[in-house]
Amino acid sequence: xxxxxxxxxxxxxxxxxxxxxxxxxxxxxxxxxxxxxxxxxxxxxxxxxxxxxxxxxxxxxxxxxxxxxxxxxxxxxxxxxxxxxxxxxxxxxxxxxxxxxxxxxxxxxxxxxxxxxxxxxxxxxxxxxxxxxxxxxxxxxxxxxxxxxxxxxxxxxxxxxxxxxxxxxxxxxxxxxxxxxxxxxxxxxxxxxxxxxxxxxxxxxxxxxxxxxxxx
Amino acid sequence: xxxxxxxxxxxxxxxxxxxxxxxxxxxxxxxxxxxxxxxxxxxxxxxxxxxxxxxxxxxxxxxxxxxxxxxxxxxxxxxxxxxxxxxxxxxxxxxxxxxxxxxxxxxxxxxxxxxxxxxxxxxxxxxxxxxxxxxxxxxxxxxxxxxxxxxxxxxxxxxxxxxxxxxxxxxxxxxxxxxxxxxxxxxxxxxxxxxxxxxxxxxxxxxxxxxxxxxx
Numbered sequence: 025x026x027x028x029x030x031x032x033x034x035x036x037x038x039x040x041x042x043x044x045x046x047x048x049x050x051x052x053x054x055x056x057x058x059x060x061x062x063x064x065x066x067x068x069x070x071x072x073x074x075x076x077x078x079x080x081x082x083x084x085x086x087x088x089x090x091x092x093x094x095x096x097x098x099x100x101x102x103x104x105x106x107x108x109x110x111x112x113x114x115x116x117x118x119x120x121x122x123x124x125x126x127x128x129x130x131x132x133x134x135x136x137x138x139x140x141x142x143x144x145x146x147x148x149x150x151x152x153x154x155x156x157x158x159x160x161x162x163x164x165x166x167x168x169x170x171x172x173x174x175x176x177x178x179x180x181x182x183x184x185x186x187x188x189x190x191x192x193x194x195x196x197x198x199x200x201x202x203x204x205x206x207x208x209x210x211x212x213x214x215x216x217x218x219x220x221x222x223x224x225x226x227x228x229x230x231x232x233x234x235x236x237x238x239x240x
Numbered sequence: 241x242x243x244x245x246x247x248x249x250x251x252x253x254x255x256x257x258x259x260x261x262x263x264x265x266x267x268x269x270x271x272x273x274x275x276x277x278x279x280x281x282x283x284x285x286x287x288x289x290x291x292x293x294x295x296x297x298x299x300x301x302x303x304x305x306x307x308x309x310x311x312x313x314x315x316x317x318x319x320x321x322x323x324x325x326x327x328x329x330x331x332x333x334x335x336x337x338x339x340x341x342x343x344x345x346x347x348x349x350x351x352x353x354x355x356x357x358x359x360x361x362x363x364x365x366x367x368x369x370x371x372x373x374x375x376x377x378x379x380x381x382x383x384x385x386x387x388x389x390x391x392x393x394x395x396x397x398x399x400x401x402x403x404x405x406x407x408x409x410x411x412x413x414x415x416x417x418x419x420x421x422x423x424x425x426x427x428x429x430x431x432x433x434x435x436x437x438x439x440x441x442x443x444x445x446x447x448x449x450x451x452x453x454x455x456x
Contacts, residue, residue, distance in 0.1 A: 122360075189412060193408065
């Protein structure tokens with residue numbers, strides 16, 4: 025999955041001379057949390073977050089001194105902007121967001137702003153990756169971390185005419201890899217029994233959860 | 241992957257009588273963005289975000305009226321708190337965070353606060369799911385959306401002694417499913433050629449990206 029598959033396409037950039045008070049109003053109206061800032065030539069010159077904006081003109085200790093709501097956003101914007109491009113794999117960008125402890129990245133292709141990606145977009149990614157939107161059965165199976173181990177599981181499912189609609193790696197170490205599968209299967213209980221009889225190690229469904237009610 | 245695998249375990253809850261100004265200081269010190277609020281009996285009674293706190297005592301139009309920094313957080317906290325439990329699959333919780341347009345959920349097991357999960361934790365999830373931390377080769381392959389299609393691909397890899405370290409579904413429709421695989425393979429180029437000769441539809445590596453430099 026690439027950044028173009030999860031990014032917000034209709035990104036709104038503002039000019040560096042826009043007053044802080046107007047940026048706050050726009051952010052609220054659009055329900056967004058980050059504004060890329062572009063100069064007249066279309067060059068990305070900064071980024072400003074809701075946090076940067078809200079702290080202005082407050083009594084908070086960390087409020088910037090001598091800055092007022094009527095001042096331009098360029099007085100408070102972050103000038104060193106980290107960006108990505110739309111064809112980068114999402115996991116590479118996730119890694120950089122975490123490493124740099126930032127909440128968003130403008131997406132730039134050929135010097136043009138084409139979108140923005142925030143931590144929230146990765147919620148959409150998880151939903152997509154896991155096939156969580158589909159009417160499927162979720163199983164989680166641990167296999168050996170060696171060539172052919174996952175193929176063996178998938179052959180077992182294919183022989184029983186079970187379609188695998190989504191796969192995701194849950195975790196792995198040197199010995200084992202644990203996969204979450206979303207399968208289309210009319211009789212999941214009997215499939216689970218036959219998987220267990222064939223010595224597959226099923227981690228989900230687990231009995232522990234069944235005892236604990238969802239608290240949502 | 242379950243919520244317990246990605247949540248922040250050392251969650252800090254505060255009492256409802258803590259002054260807003262102190263909550264802001266603690267948030268800054270700990271570099272966090274959400275505080276669950278618990279009463280003396282250990283009951284979760286609210287949640288407060290950085291955004292809720294920063295807007296207090298500012299000149300912003302949306303600042304709450306007649307509330308000062310010395311007032312207790314219970315004056316501004318959100319009282320209806322959405323929670324999850326630690327054994328829920330991450331994709332189910334991602335779905336609820338998106339649907340309710342919220343940035344975090346306290347994690348409650350048997351009436352006890354055991355953690356908190358925020359959009360940022362899903363960045364970690366994407367990194368884990370994709371095996372993005374490992375020294376592996378990333379390939380993306382489109383297969384038919386029917387029983388046995390993924391098994392065929394994995395058998396092909398197993399026969400060539402290629403270990404699959406991570407799999408994630410990139411997207412799917414009624415006809416095809418696209419999988420991202422992280423493989424351990426000494427000669428990825430010759431593997432890609434043989435996959436193509438066997439009529440597998442490779443979406444990654446693609447030639448388009450190679451033309452475009454990363455702009456980070």
